[in-house]
Amino acid sequence: MALSERQKGILKFIADFMRRHGYPPTIREIGAKVGISSTSVVNYNLGILEREGHIERDREISRGLRLPGGLASLSDLIQIPLCGRIAAGDPIPVPDDIFPTETIELTRDILKEEEGLYALEVKGDSMIDALVHDGDIVIMKHQNEAENGEMVAVWLRDRGETTLKKIYHEGQRIRLQPANPLLEPIYVHPANVEIQGKVMVVIRRLGAHGERVA
Amino acid sequence: MALSERQKGILKFIADFMRRHGYPPTIREIGAKVGISSTSVVNYNLGILEREGHIERDREISRGLRLPGGLASLSDLIQIPLCGRIAAGDPIPVPDDIFPTETIELTRDILKEEEGLYALEVKGDSMIDALVHDGDIVIMKHQNEAENGEMVAVWLRDRGETTLKKIYHEGQRIRLQPANPLLEPIYVHPANVEIQGKVMVVIRRLGAHGERVA
């Protein structure tokens, strides 16, 4: 059943309160915030929220509240070294080369932790056909091989440039398919490509004026 | 100063308890577990843990405990309701309409917390010229006006569709500029556009085969 405005408010307040305090609110604290003078009414609504599965309660225990998936899961962050910038034509740096001065933090539900992850900031629009914009941050996993369909950074020896494409091994040639379905693939000889890593995540931050936030 | 075994035990128990219950233990619960019969001793040791910076306490509040590193790191995270999917032609849903069943979590260094944030999953490649791919998650801020250069979701009344573009007010007309610099802008009459919100972040997760991870 749908929740009333009041119940949504309670739920939101509980989440807020827990984030701010690290422990759940009391019935009276909830009532004060949501505008309920009676503890029994709050109790009543909490009962409904529990029945509907939005919270869990431990009876006769002060602040005996819990948001089921809510806050327990959040504690997991992974840190990824930010290894600088890449521009058109640059080879992708190997993460060991550079000392990571900065790190990016992501929650595990965006990217699960693995070996060999590192982040790069993209300069310029040379990878626009991979739907990667100037200023985007790409998170790569270092690897020298790739399965069909993976989005990888490849170094093209003859052109002397790096590009982001979906890769398909097709017998004697390799097909490099842009992420943009409107664009045509290019075909190259396997000896000509050097796989630098796999693209795991792309993050684009847009500031007040459509530019990247520093 | 170094902690006594007892104090380490208390700290460990608090962390355990919080993970299991979602709220902190009482003084008596701590005492029972660590083998302290007196509440005042627990209180005394909690005082030390607080002084040493291992916990934070809110006085005269039941279960008024907090682990600064542990759950306090929650405050570095913001939660954004995931309000469903959009496809070509859909109007952008207003976040109040739906009750957020799911949330996306981001660290504050990717996006600072503000009012009116909500997330949408993009279905289909209709926004490819905004460099937004099928399966991408866009995080929007609800607003009805926009400054020049902001990337916004606009509802075009005459076409009956939503599009993501950079917006520029140019006197009697509005220029909608694709994020892809290779593409041409479109020009529309102000009465024809309805600004739905500003794009704050775009996140693209690529799984093992270049597809979105579920």
Added chain:
DNA sequence: TTATACCATGAACTAATGTTCTATGTCAAG
């Protein structure tokens, strides 16, 4: 020894907090 800081006990006290009960109003179904 004597002082002093540290660690512990148990009990008493008080404030915080969950529970329950009675009463009221609304609204849709019968």
Added chain:
DNA sequence: CTTGACATAGAACATTAGTTCATGGTATAA
């Protein structure tokens, strides 16, 4: 109109849970 489910208020009650205090062991240093 009556009934019953739902939503709410207010107050009394019963526990839970934090605080304080008087007391007494250890140590280690003067």
